[in-house]
Amino acid sequence: xxxxxxxxxxxxxxxxxxxxxxxxxxxxxxxxxxxxxxxxxxxxxxxxxxxxxxxxxxxxxxxxxxxxxxxxxxxxxxxxxxxxxxxxxxxxxxxxxxxxxxxxxxxxxxxxxxxxxxxxxxxxxxxxxxxxxxxxxxxxxxxxxxxxxxxxxxx
Numbered sequence: 434x435x436x437x438x439x440x441x442x443x444x445x446x447x448x449x450x451x452x453x454x455x456x457x458x459x460x461x462x463x464x465x466x467x468x469x470x471x472x473x474x475x476x477x478x479x480x481x482x483x484x485x486x487x488x489x490x491x492x493x494x495x496x497x498x499x500x501x502x503x504x505x506x507x508x509x510x511x512x513x514x515x516x517x518x519x520x521x522x523x524x525x526x527x528x529x530x531x532x533x534x535x536x537x538x539x540x541x542x543x544x545x546x547x548x549x550x551x552x553x554x555x556x557x558x559x560x561x562x563x564x565x566x567x568x569x570x571x572x573x574x575x576x577x578x579x580x581x582x583x584x585x586x587x588x
Contacts, residue, residue, distance in 0.1 A: 435459070439555070440475040446554050447547070463543055469536045471543050480551055484540035486533070491540060495533045502526025 436459060444461045447454040453464040460472045460483075469491075472483040486494035506526065509519045 436461075437475045437477060439477075440473070443473075443475075443551060443554060447550065450550070452547075452550075463547060465539050465543050467532075467536050467539055469540050471540055471547065473547055480548065482544045482547070484537075484544065486536055486540075491533075491537065495537075498529045498533060499526070502529055 436456060440461055441456065444454045444456055447461070447463070454473075455462045455464065457472075460474045463471045463473060465471065468487050470485045472485060474481040474483070484491045489497070502522065502525065505522045506519060509522060
């Protein structure tokens with residue numbers, strides 16, 4: 434599979450605005466801090482994103498770290514290890530989960546940024562009427578909303 438020409442041009446634009454992006458055989462890899470990256474694929478119709486933590490996908494990485502920490506704590510309890518060891522491994526597992534949460538924030542914000550840059554560079558606009566047209570409608574159609582009008586002058 435070859436890389437779409439529009440994605441190659443987009444990778445050059447990403448590098449021009451300061452985003453580290455590497456071209457691979459079928460995707461562009463946006464490199465991020467905390468050993469994370471986002472793979473961007475384009476098939477001519479839509480973008481697809483795949484967040485990665487190291488060499489594995491984010492889901493596999495998170496599941497393996499949480500299951501590993503849980504297994505370690507269970508093994509320490511099973512062999513009747515001293516309580517400080519059990520608590521220490523439990524704390525390390527919790528810190529690993531916090532680290533994974535930070536990596537999710539980094540990758541999801543990068544996905545949002547890349548999608549916005551793609552729409553800005555390609556000139557793609559939202560579908561007409563996607564957000565609705567006309568004046569705002571109340572959430573509950575049959576109920577009149579309370580109107581609050583603050584004073585413009587401080588007395």
